[in-house]
Amino acid sequence: MAIQSATPYLILGGRGRDAIAWYEKALGATVADLKRFGDVDASCPEARRDLIMHAELRLGSAVVLLSDGPCEDVPPSGNVSVALQVTDPAVTRRAFDALAEGGQVIQPLFDSPWGTLFGVVVDRFGISWMFDSVR
Numbered sequence: 001m002a003i004q005s006a007t008p009y010l011i012l013g014g015r016g017r018d019a020i021a022w023y024e025k026a027l028g029a030t031v032a033d034l035k036r037f038g039d040v041d042a043s044c045p046e047a048r049r050d051l052i053m054h055a056e057l058r059l060g061s062a063v064v065l066l067s068d069g070p071c072e073d074v075p076p077s078g079n080v081s082v083a084l085q086v087t088d089p090a091v092t093r094r095a096f097d098a099l100a101e102g103g104q105v106i107q108p109l110f111d112s113p114w115g116t117l118f119g120v121v122v123d124r125f126g127i128s129w130m131f132d133s134v135r
Helices: 016-027 089-100
Strands: 009-011 030-036 052-059 062-067 082-086 104-111 117-122 128-133
Touching: 016 030, 016 052, 016 062, 016 089, 082 089, 089 104, 089 117, 089 128
Parallel strands: 009 062, 082 128
Antiparallel strands: 030 052, 052 062, 104 117, 117 128
């Protein structure tokens, strides 16, 4: 098969800038690339010029992409989670707790039967994060 990777692409409906700042704080994300609609399209309406057309965030060796989207409506995505495999349980707990601020814990972190520290949280932007970490 020619597929090399699958990368989560978060559509944030105008809240991209806030999400980036939050993920930098909560997950230690760094911005590897960021383009605003106005940067690439001179005819872009003034109201959308500063919205994020595309951003690439690095979380360690992982990549998460995001955009404010082509319109203000956020597509429903209740059946998708971003799964994070983490090698340090302290980092897992810290990031999980940070994302839970203003969000909702779906499954508190627990010692799973498959041998990892596991939990699920939906953050303040409506994004579901699944943590799976060594204990």
